[in-house]
Amino acid sequence: AQKITQTQPGMFVQEKEAVTLDCTYDTSDQSYGLFWYKQPSSGEMIFLIYQGSYDEQNATEGRYSLNFQKARKSANLVISASQLGDSAMYFCAMREGVKTGGFKTIFGAGTRLFVKA
């Protein structure tokens, strides 16, 4: 069975500093994808970054990077140079069979990030 674990219900970070949001996962599949989404107070889900299970390099998208450690089954999100607008809920998610477009996405419980001025 799939399982996504986010152990940090809330995190504080000072503006302009970097922050790491933890995510561990559990799957028996060899092919899967890991995603991070941002959900501001408005409720919309914003895609941030993707890491494929076969990708050898860690994914990066602007200020977002994913620290993928396959053996440890962790996919932590690193946000560099935090901005006040980064304050939001962040969800880690996983989907098996990602290249074939099938299967459902499982979400973690989320981490609420607060950026302090």
Added chain:
Amino acid sequence: GAVVSQHPSRVICKSGTSVKIECRSLDFQATTMFWYRQFPKQSLMLMATSNEGSKATYEQGVEKDKFLINHASLTLSTLTVTSAHPEDSSFYICSVRTVVGVYTEAFFGQGTRLTVV
């Protein structure tokens, strides 16, 4: 711009009435759409997978007669909450998947906040 449009964004209805939520894919045809439910301060829980031209696939524990899903075209899926009760009050959000490069990415609607009084 928005890839997926969800309407309405907020709705308040009386107990016992039915509410229809629309999810439109704006930029591409979507044979499959997904409906999620999110309680306050909780994660997204997949309710059902909506398949164009066929019956929806419901997750365990989701009442298909209460949450009617219709996916009549490649760009529109609707979720109807029938005989709504206060416990149905929640945030409902749809998503559409499409291939981006070598992986499938989920685009989410803006969500619908349902309040049953």
